[in-house]
Amino acid sequence: MTGRRKKPPFFAKRLLEHMIDETVRYQAMGDFEEQFNTMCREKGTLLAHVMYWRQILAVLPSFLYSIIYWSSVMIHNYLKIALRNVKRHTGYSFINISGLAIGMTCCVLILLLVKEELSFDRFHENADDIYRVLQDIQFSDHTTTWAITQGPLGPALEDEIPEIINSARIKRASFRLKYEEKYFLEEGVLADPAILEMYTFPLIKGPPETVLDEPNSIVISERMAEKYFGEGIEPIGKVVNVGTQYDFTVTGIMKNVPANSHLQFDFIAPFVFGRQLGYTVDIWSNSTFTTYIQLQRDISREDIVKKLHGFLDEKPTIEENAQLNLQPLTKIRLHSDYEYDGFGSNAIVYVYILSIVAFFILLIACINFMNLNTARYMNRAREVGLRKVVGAKRSELIQQFFGESILLSILALILTILTVYIILPSFNTFFEKQLPFNPSNDLQLLTGLIIITLLTGIISGSYPALLLSSFKPVSVIQGTCGSGTTHSHFRKILVVFQYILSILLIICTMVVYKQLSFMRDAPLGFQKNNIVTIPMSVDMLPEYDVIKEKLLEHANITYVTAVSNLPTNGYSFSNSLWDWDGKNPDDEILFRAVLVHYDYFKTFNIDIIQGRAFSTEFPGDINNTCIINQTAAQVMNMDSPVGQRLSNSGRNSTIIGVVKDYNFRSLHFSIEPLILILYPDELSRICMAISPENSPGTIRYIESIWKDFNSDRPFEYTFLNEDIDVLYTMENKLGTLSKYSTFLALFIACLGLFGLASYTAEQRTKEVGIRKVLGASHSGIVLLLSKEFLRLIVYANFIAWPIAYIAMSKWLEGYAYRTDIGWRLFVLSGILGIAIALLTVSYQALRAANSNPVDSLRYE
Amino acid sequence: MKLLSRIEEIILLSIWKLGRDAYGMAIRDEVIKATGVNWLLGAIYGPLGRLHKNGYVVTVKGDPTPERGGRAKVYYKLTKDGVKALQKIREVNAAIWQDVPNLRLGEK
Numbered sequence: 001m002t003g004r005r006k007k008p009p010f011f012a013k014r015l016l017e018h019m020i021d022e023t024v025r026y027q028a029m030g031d032f033e034e035q036f037n038t039m040c041r042e043k044g045t046l047l048a049h050v051m052y053w054r055q056i057l058a059v060l061p062s063f064l065y066s067i068i069y070w071s072s073v074m075i076h077n078y079l080k081i082a083l084r085n086v087k088r089h090t091g092y093s094f095i096n097i098s099g100l101a102i103g104m105t106c107c108v109l110i111l112l113l114v115k116e117e118l119s120f121d122r123f124h125e126n127a128d129d130i131y132r133v134l135q136d137i138q139f140s141d142h143t144t145t146w147a148i149t150q151g152p153l154g155p156a157l158e159d160e161i162p163e164i165i166n167s168a169r170i171k172r173a174s175f176r177l178k179y180e181e182k183y184f185l186e187e188g189v190l191a192d193p194a195i196l197e198m199y200t201f202p203l204i205k206g207p208p209e210t211v212l213d214e215p216n217s218i219v220i221s222e223r224m225a226e227k228y229f230g231e232g233i234e235p236i237g238k239v240v241n242v243g244t245q246y247d248f249t250v251t252g253i254m255k256n257v258p259a260n261s262h263l264q265f266d267f268i269a270p271f272v273f274g275r276q277l278g279y280t281v282d283i284w285s286n287s288t289f290t291t292y293i294q295l296q297r298d299i300s301r302e303d304i305v306k307k308l309h310g311f312l313d314e315k316p317t318i319e320e321n322a323q324l325n326l327q328p329l330t331k332i333r334l335h336s337d338y339e340y341d342g343f344g345s346n347a348i349v350y351v352y353i354l355s356i357v358a359f360f361i362l363l364i365a366c367i368n369f370m371n372l373n374t375a376r377y378m379n380r381a382r383e384v385g386l387r388k389v390v391g392a393k394r395s396e397l398i399q400q401f402f403g404e405s406i407l408l409s410i411l412a413l414i415l416t417i418l419t420v421y422i423i424l425p426s427f428n429t430f431f432e433k434q435l436p437f438n439p440s441n442d443l444q445l446l447t448g449l450i451i452i453t454l455l456t457g458i459i460s461g462s463y464p465a466l467l468l469s470s471f472k473p474v475s476v477i478q479g480t481c482g483s484g485t486t487h488s489h490f491r492k493i494l495v496v497f498q499y500i501l502s503i504l505l506i507i508c509t510m511v512v513y514k515q516l517s518f519m520r521d522a523p524l525g526f527q528k529n530n531i532v533t534i535p536m537s538v539d540m541l542p543e544y545d546v547i548k549e550k551l552l553e554h555a556n557i558t559y560v561t562a563v564s565n566l567p568t569n570g571y572s573f574s575n576s577l578w579d580w581d582g583k584n585p586d587d588e589i590l591f592r593a594v595l596v597h598y599d600y601f602k603t604f605n606i607d608i609i610q611g612r613a614f615s616t617e618f619p620g621d622i623n624n625t626c627i628i629n630q631t632a633a634q635v636m637n638m639d640s641p642v643g644q645r646l647s648n649s650g651r652n653s654t655i656i657g658v659v660k661d662y663n664f665r666s667l668h669f670s671i672e673p674l675i676l677i678l679y680p681d682e683l684s685r686i687c688m689a690i691s692p693e694n695s696p697g698t699i700r701y702i703e704s705i706w707k708d709f710n711s712d713r714p715f716e717y718t719f720l721n722e723d724i725d726v727l728y729t730m731e732n733k734l735g736t737l738s739k740y741s742t743f744l745a746l747f748i749a750c751l752g753l754f755g756l757a758s759y760t761a762e763q764r765t766k767e768v769g770i771r772k773v774l775g776a777s778h779s780g781i782v783l784l785l786s787k788e789f790l791r792l793i794v795y796a797n798f799i800a801w802p803i804a805y806i807a808m809s810k811w812l813e814g815y816a817y818r819t820d821i822g823w824r825l826f827v828l829s830g831i832l833g834i835a836i837a838l839l840t841v842s843y844q845a846l847r848a849a850n851s852n853p854v855d856s857l858r859y860e
Numbered sequence: 861m862k863l864l865s866r867i868e869e870i871i872l873l874s875i876w877k878l879g880r881d882a883y884g885m886a887i888r889d890e891v892i893k894a895t896g897v898n899w900l901l902g903a904i905y906g907p908l909g910r911l912h913k914n915g916y917v918v919t920v921k922g923d924p925t926p927e928r929g930g931r932a933k934v935y936y937k938l939t940k941d942g943v944k945a946l947q948k949i950r951e952v953n954a955a956i957w958q959d960v961p962n963l964r965l966g967e968k
Contacts, residue, residue, distance in 0.1 A: 008929075016902070021909040027919070027934030028905045031884030034928045035901055055902035062906025 103365020206252025405461025525662025
């Protein structure tokens with residue numbers, strides 16, 4: 001036959017070559033090709049190709065069978081050798097396994113945190129159909145998104161949009177509940193009954209459809225039922241007293257809300273009860289409720305958002321440019337970066353950081369493993385050479401060494417699981433969580449553990465596997481390989497990497513602590529020390545003047561005032577309805593407002609720079625006046641605001657004073673325009689400036705006054721600076737976490753350096769011996785051996801500094817008030833790193849310097 | 861001694877029947893003729909390889925041809941062990957089928 005002979009498909013041919021057993025490969029490939037050519041002639045090229053590919057399927061069963069058979073034989077052998085090695089060097093193996101276990105434990109603990117964060121709210125059956133309604137609002141100077149909405153919005157959405165099949169409005173509420181003698185403050189929600197339909201909050205007792213129908217019904221959690229009613233008493237039907245004025249009937253008991261729900265509450269009261277509390281349930285001019293909706297299954301969120309465009313335009317809302325948006329339920333916990341968000345948080349950043357940290361810790365543990373074992377691996381060169389001589393392929397050797405490291409990882413896994421069980425309780429307490437750890441029940445967790453183990457085994461085994469399997473049998477038997485200099489580059493890079501990580505952590509910890517102390521000590525514009533605050537109950541409010549007089553009788557109490565919100569605890573309300581002469585009518589500017597009592601400025605030592613404070617000498621101060629801060633005056637373009645008009649929703653006030661800007665929120669935020677109003681009827685805390693001596697005595701006095709006006713409520717008080725610290729709990733925790741991570745990383749890095757140093761010292765014993773004989777001094781030897789490592793550490797520093805600078809600057813951007821990073825930090829961390837490294841290396845260097853040249857040069 | 865599997869038995873018998881022409885593709889054709897099932901070439905080589913490993917067949921190399929990409933045909937021959945294995949399986953078959961009357965559908 002003339003003409004080009006066709007060739008069988010390339011990839012299929014390669015595959016078949018690999019899959020067919022060696023003994024028949026030659027003839028089989030020949031047959032395949034002959035058949036291919038025959039088919040090309042008889043049935044056409046296409047069918048020939050198809051037939052060729054089909055051979056792969058046919059060969060597959062035998063191929064898999066032989067793989068399994070031979071693998072089990074080899075695995076048996078590898079396992080035997082690996083276990084023998086572990087048993088022979090128990091000490092070393094123990095150090096190895098522990099090192100890996102430390103890394104794996106940290107990794108597992110961190111990933112438990114991440115796992116919990118990611119699993120929030122997924123337990124609801126309708127989780128994928130539930131959304132929270134947001135408002136995107138455009139003011140003249142900025143746009144923002146509010147997580148709260150108007151009262152009538154929920155029902156309106158359900159009525160007007162057919163795809164919205166359910167809606168529920170929720171507002172957090174704190175009830176002072178009383179049953180017989182038991183009297184506690186409970187945290188719960190006011191919610192539409194639909195909350196039980198939309199969400200999966202199972203009820204232990206009570207029919208979910210009707211349990212919240214009555215306006216004075218209340219559903220309590222298991223926890224509450226136990227607290228108030230104990231064993232054997234049926235809570236359903238009992239009447240509890242709320243806030244001394246209202247009586248509620250217990251109509252249902254629900255299971256405790258799980259920890260991974262963004263909605264946390266111990267009771268549900270009907271939403272409509274809010275009317276009695278004066279909430280703006282029915283009007284459109286105030287946004288203060290969280291609205292959740294449930295869409296029909298398989299309706300896309302984008303379609304509905306498009307439909308909702310302009311929904312608020314015909315409604316009588318205050319904000320002119322407000323559009324509705326929908327946030328999926330599962331995103332609320334981690335991706336909420338909105339204003340007025342009582343439930344969501346922006347923790348996704350921390351999830352990413354934590355995951356990266358976990359991976360890095362694992363990486364460090366593996367690198368450490370590799371460094372520690374470098375010297376010992378060289379001793380197995382002979383074994384490798386022998387195996388190669390009797391016919392082992394490089395891939396088989398690689399398999400063997402990976403198998404060994406995976407075996408060690410599995411042993412480390414056992415140790416890890418034990419350690420996690422032991423450490424978990426304290427870990428949970430520190431992070432205030434209840435993370436479960438049940439590998440036998442939790443498939444996700446089990447998979448994660450297996451992946452971590454495999455990852456550890458593979459990463460830590462990669463270097464030895466690749467290195468050892470590359471030995472040439474001849475050089476092994478001659479004894480010329482493994483001289484150390486050939487692969488020392490890689491080892492040095494490993495150590496440098498470990499040190500870079502450690503120095504990064506040192507710098508980050510220092511920056512975090514610097515920022516923390518900056519925030520703690522920063523002048524806030526008001527006095528935060530020696531201020532005691534107590535809550536003002538409904539009973540105390542009418543007697544306030546009497547209470548104030550009595551408090552002032554004590555020598556150590558200098559000033560007394562009352563507030564709706566403590567400075568740094570935010571503001572009472574805010575809106576953009578304020579109007580003044582000269583206001584641009586198109587402007588929508590947001591002002592914060594705080595309600596106060598007389599002597600507010602004296603108590604907190606805030607300067608009034610124009611005009612005057614509220615004073616009893618001017619009875620018209622109540623309801624007709626306000627005081628603004630400098631930023632407000634700036635925003636309103638007023639040079640002398642005193643005497644000017646400022647009104648809100650038709651009510652006029654006169655500005656009587658301007659106060660110096662002070663930080664009435666945490667230092668995350670810059671100072672916003674603030675209006676202070678004298679409004680005695682809605683204040684909730686009494687604040688007292690006391691002198692520092694004998695504060696326990698002062699507190700006791702305050703308590704006695706408290707008891708006079710509060711028959712059954714327990715006394716509670718706080719110091720303002722403690723309250724301020726609470727604002728920064730997250731940062732505090734971050735600082736502690738950083739500190740411990742740094743210690744751990746440094747420890748492991750030093751271990752790695754120690755291993756490397758001992759190996760190098762061993763390699764160079766002959767050199768050191770010769771130098772000593774030729775007259776080198778002690779210190780000369782030490783310097784010689786350490787010089788190399790010092791250079792490495794300096795490199796590590798130079799690489800770590802820019803990374804740390806960029807990362808920390810990014811973090812600090814989240815604070816309107818931040819410290820500068822400063823060059824001193826870097827120098828300090830550098831010195832610290834070098835000192836620690838020096839200490840580690842010097843031990844080996846000294847030992848080498850002290851060695852007797854006779855011993856090292858004896859055999860040549 | 862392990863019994864031959866069905867396909868191994870069929871392959872060995874085909875090799876015997878083909879005599880000097882017993883190479884991969886010819887064996888496959890015989891098997892297809894006997895069973896009626898369109899065996900793929902690759903599926904033949906699995907059992908064939910095992911037979912070779914166990915020593916029931918040996919190979920004889922032929923001449924290279926361009927049709928086979930330059931490779932030679934490899935012919936298979938039964939060994940003594942192979943013949944013994946066939947005899948054994950024949951005995952087993954006979955023993956098993958001995959007292960079984962004409963098998964008809966629906967009868968027990």
